[in-house]
Amino acid sequence: TTRTFSSSARMAAAIKNVTVIGSGLMGAGIAQVAAQTGHTVTMVDIDKAAVDKAEKRIAASIQRVAKKKFSGDEGEATKFISEAIGRLNTSTDAVASVGSADLVVEAIVENIGVKQKLFKELDQAAPEHTIFASNTSSLPIGKIAEVTDRKDRFGGLHFFNPVPVMKLLEVVRIPETSQDTYEAMCVWGKNMGKVTVECKDTPGFIVNRLLVPYMFESVRMLERGDASARDIDVAMKLGAGYPMGPFELMDYVGLDTGKFIIDGWAKEYPENPLYQPSELLNKMVAEGKLGVKSGEGFYTYK
Ligand code: CAA
Numbered sequence: 021t022t023r024t025f026s027s028s029a030r031m032a033a034a035i036k037n038v039t040v041i042g043s044g045l046m047g048a049g050i051a052q053v054a055a056q057t058g059h060t061v062t063m064v065d066i067d068k069a070a071v072d073k074a075e076k077r078i079a080a081s082i083q084r085v086a087k088k089k090f091s092g093d094e095g096e097a098t099k100f101i102s103e104a105i106g107r108l109n110t111s112t113d114a115v116a117s118v119g120s121a122d123l124v125v126e127a128i129v130e131n132i133g134v135k136q137k138l139f140k141e142l143d144q145a146a147p148e149h150t151i152f153a154s155n156t157s158s159l160p161i162g163k164i165a166e167v168t169d170r171k172d173r174f175g176g177l178h179f180f181n182p183v184p185v186m187k188l189l190e191v192v193r194i195p196e197t198s199q200d201t202y203e204a205m206c207v208w209g210k211n212m213g214k215v216t217v218e219c220k221d222t223p224g225f226i227v228n229r230l231l232v233p234y235m236f237e238s239v240r241m242l243e244r245g246d247a248s249a250r251d252i253d254v255a256m257k258l259g260a261g262y263p264m265g266p267f268e269l270m271d272y273v274g275l276d277t278g279k280f281i282i283d284g285w286a287k288e289y290p291e292n293p294l295y296q297p298s299e300l301l302n303k304m305v306a307e308g309k310l311g312v313k314s315g316e317g318f319y320t321y322k
């Protein structure tokens with residue numbers, strides 16, 4: 021209806037201040053794109069070293085974005101970069117960072133208890149109108165939202181790595197998500213330069229429901245000795261047109277994140293053979309082999 025549209029448009033237009041909690045692989049990318057698209061951003065992490073690392077990563081990534089966007093025009097590129105960086109603030113105190121937020125996007129560790137604890141605290145500290153969203157890969161949005169008193173202003177905003185490049189944003193609604201909130205999230209996604217798809221709160225939404233079983237099937241193929249990691253990667257790139265093979269992609273996503281996802285699903289759905297953990301992956305994570313971010317996974321990156 022017209023009323024719904026106008027009020028949701030108002031809500032979306034009101035998303036000016038964005039707080040991103042977690043400044044790892046995903047949080048840094050989300051904060052960067054939000055700053056690039058004109059939002060005032062506060063990027064938060066409990067770990068000061070993670071914030072420092074994110075700032076370095078953003079500085080490098082935004083150079084690549086500007087170079088592409090303003091090919092040849094150095095003046096425009098420099099202006100774009102300095103304006104975006106100027107809109108990006110950092111903090112190590114989540115509760116103190118949501119006081120003027122219109123939208124909070126959470127991208128912290130994939131652990132339901134840790135996420136619930138955070139949102140419970142933020143619910144007390146954030147203004148009433150603030151929309152809360154989680155970037156979780158695999159956890160039920162409804163379960164995260166249930167610790168707050170704002171389920172109607174809660175949803176999933178699931179981005180893809182690398183955020184400045186990947187065009188998709190999955191917008192997840194729980195039964196309580198209001199139409200205004202849903203539409204505001206979609207409009208915001210478009211303002212971020214993304215294409216949005218609507219998802220129900222089912223395990224893995226759309227992309228990960230297909231991608232995660234595929235990744236773990238690849239590991240099982242390797243564990244059986246059917247083919248080498250390198251050959252499986254070459255095969256899927258040249259035979260199926262994927263930009264990265266499954267092992268390159270797992271290294272890129274983070275093996276710890278992969279393990280968090282499958283462990284959660286295995287516990288929730290023990291009868292589903294697609295959701296079985298892998299001994300090889302467990303061993304690699306225990307050894308600190310997390311993929312690109314730690315310098316070693318299925319491949320080495322030193
Ligand atoms: N920041 C800014 N720009 C970047 C970038 C970054 N971090 N990484 C790449 N780019 C840009 C580069 O500028 C480059 O553009 P130009 O060549 O015009 O300069 C372009 O992207 C291509 O980059 P590269 O040449 O370095 O490498 P590539 O062609 O192999 O592309 C890739 C890199 C885009 C990552 C591509 O390999 C790819 O699409 N891989 C698959 C990624 C994927 O599937 N992601 C989803 C993971 S699952 C997930 O995220 C969900 C979850 O919950 C786990």
Ligand code: NAD
Pocket residue numbers: 041042043044045046047064065066067070114126127128129130131134138155156157158178179180181272273274277
């Ligand atoms: P990451 O390990 O790179 O970063 C997580 C960051 O969160 C760390 O810097 C950590 O210090 C911080 N953190 C942990 N607890 C915190 C707290 N209570 N308050 C503030 N900061 C805290 O992880 P990531 O890959 O960026 O993943 C973050 C989230 O995004 C996860 O839910 C993950 O499932 C999801 N996700 C990951 C990908 C991917 O490809 N890696 C893609 C989409 C979604």
